[in-house]
Amino acid sequence: MRELATKPKQHGGHAVGESEHLLTARFNRSLQVEARDERLSGDGGAVLLREAMERSGIVADLADWLEDPRDPDLITYTPADLLRTRLLLMGQGWRHGQDVDRLRHDPAFCVTATGHRGAETLDIALPSQSTVSRLDGILARPANNRRLSEALMALASRRLKASRKGRRKRRLAIDIDGLPIAVAGRQPGSAFNGHYKMRIYDPLIASVGATGDMLDACLRAGNAGSADGALAFIRDVVARAEQQLCQVGVIRIDAGFPGEELLSGLESDGTPYIARMKPNAALDRLSAPYRRRPAGRPPEEPREWCLDLSYQAGSWAQPRRIILVVTEQTDGDQPRAFYLVTSIAEEAKSAEEILQLYRERGTAEGHMGEVKAFLAPALSSSPRPKSQYAGAPVYRAVDPPTEIDAFARNEAVLKLNLIAYQLLHVARTAMEAATGTGVSLHRLQRAVLTTSARFVRSGRRLSMIIERRFADFWQAILAQLDRWSWAPPGA
Structure with missing residues (x-):
């Protein structure tokens, strides 16, 4: 033949x-x-991130909440498609917009970013870079920007409840930090910061140090003072956290925040706080008698002691409780000291308990470092009007460039980065719960996210083949996600 x-x-x-x-x-x-x-594909882990999205239901809910000004009859990619694409790329470490076009036909992203089902998803390309970037313009609208904050808080709440069989945490400490982000060029609102010696944005971030969850963000100019806008931001975070998450046990802040407006505002709200204080001559004179090394030969292990003081700064309306913390030095030098200010009464917590509670901020700072090092948010959004819908030229798509606030776009991108972090955190904590060991995002990336995969289509069946040596990590994460008690979508 x-x-x-x-x-x-x-x-x-x-x-x-x-x-x-x-x-x-x-x-x-x-x-x-x-x-x-x-x-x-070298991004097989996108499948696990999509599973985290599905369990939490957050992307579907956020897409429903958004105000999309586009004509639904003239669009190819839904808000959910665009959100999944953006978050999956961020979670997998693709931070630059120009990477989108190169990855449009990557099989792992094709099957995970779309809302379609079946083996044909392998042939559904990602939206183009320009289409994905215009999502930022939609999210920059004030109502949508607010929805991003609500989605971030909701995702943290759903993860915590799922891991606790649907129960809320009774009480948590919330950490408020700045997160300096270097920018290229002269992005709107960025400024040279003398402390960091570079041009930055200086957003505020709210997180739960004990659990590693991010709660909200507020973008600020690069030359903003540490406490600028902090009171309004904290009040909003506390109100939503107590509604969705837990009772706020204490707000922890660093030395740049304790001004009269913030401290008196938190006191009037009944929100407890602990803040580090910058040393000054008056405090040093007040504490001098208690900072001397005790008489006698010092022990091998340096000693540390705490003392309650009452102090009123010149700008304060009233005296406040100050905790003096003194640490002995092994080299024989004079002991080092620092100060905390708190609204928690001495009968409620001792000075030692206040110090221990404040030192737990170190965990929050570690997670903030992961956000900055692993996701490395690139805040360089600029307006880009759409010139075509479904291949047909149009005068404009959503808003002309002059109506789009580039600063708001960058704030939306920052919040998307934190949502991507939260999805990674879902996978990370599932792996920790299943294996009983701590997992960094870098280990998660090496062991799971960058798993090499081959996709094989046979009729209506689609198979993703990974190396057997990584299968135990996948099984552990998926099994834990199934064991957790996820609330129904939209709940």
Whole structure:
């Protein structure tokens, strides 16, 4: 029987099945590097992130909450498609917008970013870079920006409740921190900051240090004072946290925040706080008698002691409780000291208990460091009007550039980064619960997120094949996600 010759299908300039020789390794001439049109991905972990999205229901809910000004009859990608694309790329470490076009046909992203089902999802390309970037303009609208904050708080609440069989935490400490973010060029609202010696934004971030959850963010100019806008931000976070999350046990803040407006505002609200204080000459004179090293030979292990003081700064309306913390030095130098100010009464917590509670901020700072180092938020959004809908030219899509606030766009991008962090945190805490060991985001990335995968389609069935040596991590995370008690979507 005569064999029928078939012309190979063309894909990306090469026939399917053909290979393109790239390299013969000099260190080993038998090693050949070739490029082929196979459905391979280095981002198999996107499947796990999509599972976290589905369990939490947060992306579907956020898409329903958003005000989308686009004509629904003229769009190809829904708000949920755009949100999934943006969050999956961020979670997998693709922070630059120009990466989107290169990854449009990556099989892991194709099957996870779309809302469609079935094996045909392998052929549904991601939205283009320009389409994805216009999502920022939609999210920059005031009502949508607010929805991002609500989604971030809701995701933290759902994760905590799911891991506690649907029960709320009774009481949590909330940490308020600045998160300096370097910017390139002259983004609106950015400014040179003399302390950091670079041009930055200086947003406020609210988080739960004990659990690693991010609650909200507020973008601020790069030259903002530490306490600028802090009272309104904290009040809003506390109100929503006590409605959705838990009773707020204490607000913890660092040395740049304790001004009269903030402290008196929290006191009038009945919100307890602990803040570090910058030293000054008056405090040093007040505490001098208690900062001397005790007489006698010092023990091998340095000693530390705390003392309650009452102090009124010149700008304060009243005296406040100050905790003096003195730490002995091993080199024989004079002990070092620092100060805390708190609204918690001495009969409620001793000075030692206040110090211990404040030192738990270190966990929050570690998680903030992960946000900055792992996600590395790139705040460089700029207005980009849409010129086409479904291939047809239009005068404009949503808003002309002059009506889009680039500062608000960058704030929306920051909040998207924190939502991406929360999805990673869902996967991380599931892995920790299943394995009984701590997991950093970098370990999660190496062990799970960047899993190499091959996609095989057979009829209506779609298989993703990963290396067996990583299967135990996948099984542990998926099993834990199934064990947790997730609330129904929209709840």
